[in-house]
Amino acid sequence: MTRPFERISSKVLVDNPWHRYCHDRYARRDGSPGDYYYVDMAGSSVVVPLLDNGDVVILEVERYLLGTKLWEFPIGGLEPGDDPLHVAQKELAEESGYRANRWDALGVFAPYKGVSNEHCHVFLARELEPGAQALELSESIDVHVVSLDEARRRMLGQAVGDGQSIAAFAYLDRFLAR
């Protein structure tokens, strides 16, 4: 008999360049079968870019699904086999233009545990050097430099916050308090 919360079967319903949408059968608490529909995603890397003077680089990002711009930290998705740090470095450069010489891993969280298996890797980027953005046609991103307090105020104060950036902030707070 299948143990509770173990997979019985799995089927990819939709495969696209960004993720897979899947339907599993699994054993519920009493062993009876249940259905689970979810996004299968290799993961993502989010970067907190901290300047030498204590200011932070934040992005104003057009979000199609929400129909608005959000205050965010740079973030990008992993493809299977990708190294999270390598993706963090690539996304920081492409989205913000900055390159960093010093990197620290701050933690890992699941942004959407009920519907996606994605693990989001949080990095702190320091010793920054400015440069040019390299955006994709799917992206519209403005770069801002503000104090840490102002970044927190904007991220929590907008009508809809970006949960992933706000969670990354909590890992930063923990790191800076040590």
Next chain:
Amino acid sequence: MTRPFERISSKVLVDNPWHRYCHDRYARRDGSPGDYYYVDMAGSSVVVPLLDNGDVVILEVERYLLGTKLWEFPIGGLEPGDDPLHVAQKELAEESGYRANRWDALGVFAPYKGVSNEHCHVFLARELEPGAQALELSESIDVHVVSLDEARRRMLGQAVGDGQSIAAFAYLDRFLAR
């Protein structure tokens, strides 16, 4: 011509009791069409249950997609037309057993802005009374009462954190600092 980041067409690929999985065509930054695959979800409500002595109720929740238990605050999904506060009250009672007599709305965030249009509504629940859980067969949840500091330590200290609960904590911090 369609303006950047406006919808051109939309199609539901999979409909299930929990959400819809959709494929849109939309206008990219230069107006050219792009594809967007995403989860269409009415929203969710997450509850920070704060006891009179300053302790907080947290849950240890079996998460099928991650293959592990997570430290979380109570959370539940909305169906179209649901009132976020009503869902918050229902989920707090069902998942933790507690009922609250005092409710405050702390903020709204998008937990997974790149792949889901879900808005997560954050509530503070106070003047709590304990009671019995009413779990679904898809749920396995243990209830714990710990200090705020211990709750933060567990949520940020686990191998994989729950981004939604960690973001909710940030909205609580902002509320308590006022």
